[in-house]
Amino acid sequence: MNYEIYFPRGVAKGSAFCNRENERKRLISNIRSRQHTLIMSPRRYGKTSLVKYAVKEMGILYGEADLFIAVDAERIEQQILTAVKKIISEVSTSVEQVLETIRQYFKKTSTRWTVGTQGINIALIPENNQDPAITIMEALNALEDLLSKKNMQAVFFIDEVQEIGEIAEGKGIEGALRHVAQQTRFLSFIFSGSNRRLLANMFFDKARPLYKLCDRIILERIHESAYIKHMNKLARKRWGCDIDNDALETIFSLTERHPFYINGLCLHLWDANYERPPTIKDIHMYWTQMVKEERQEIMRELSALSMGQRKILIAISEGHIRELTGKAFLKQVNMTSSSVVEAVSVLEKRDYIEKLENDTYHIIDPLVATALRLYYGDLF
Ligand SMILES: Nc1ncnc2c1ncn2[C@@H]1O[C@H](COP(=O)(O)OP(=O)(O)O)[C@@H](O)[C@H]1O
């Protein structure tokens, strides 16, 4: 058997989904009360999984626009229109009736739209060369209008939303989203993103359109006690018994409970030919194997950093996690205070490191942290 179903690389669903009780409750209650939500966390902490799990649990109409690879406004428009069409096609009445409602709505708008079907799909085509921000606004308003007539609620999920802020026409699109989101009664928006700085610029700056629009959920790593329950349940299915506490501790300390790497490591362990749960030694062996497998990729990424940035990253991996502009540290890395500040800021911006509440720095990716210790150990 392949245990990817328990420990997927992609979205976690069904028996692969662990906990998130509080976040799920909050998200569901936001959706019910039409409060829009912004979910923030570094990459691969479980934002997409959380949203999909919650909407499935609610059994609510749902569409998603994934802006992960959106490079321009047209692409964003296309992703949003796809999500709009998906929700329209799931509104439960005859397609012709639904399309007629939308046609009526578009009669009132400034843009001419072609509304119809293409095979089994809905066609919703704006006139050529229309401003993407206007297209997005009109399509979402038409959807809200349709939902209000049917008295149905829907969730509109815009994933990796920070990309909007990164493109030239972004501000227009942000404005369009605000315009719609401010007055919807049937559509609830969920935005998610991984780059804290870019999101902060978009959502917490008074001058930007999306300011104060959302309830903010910050997704942390999953709590240890929840993971113990979750993993022992899956261990009993695999070996008929629990995993030793020491072994679980080893999994947690190597992966630092980063959900993506917990799944990566556990997949190896569950897939291995053991007749018994893994021991501490097995766990270290597979973790080192994962580091070796990713070595080239990690090195390639690191080589894109400047010498100073790399030095700081290595120093953090070796436990220099506070007072990075202190005299002793500057001497050790042989850098000036301003160049350390600059390097730290770039590393934070690119999501290599994060500053924790106790003012210490932390490398976000545990595999990168291990690789640094393994290949650059003893540098300081
Ligand atoms: N609640 C969860 N329980 C178990 N694994 C999870 C959970 N949420 C996410 N994961 C795992 O973490 C990784 C990243 O999940 P994903 O939802 O794609 O994160 P994001 O959208 O934040 O990048 C995947 O391997 C996924 O299976």
Ligand SMILES: [Mg+2]
């Ligand atoms: Mg995601």
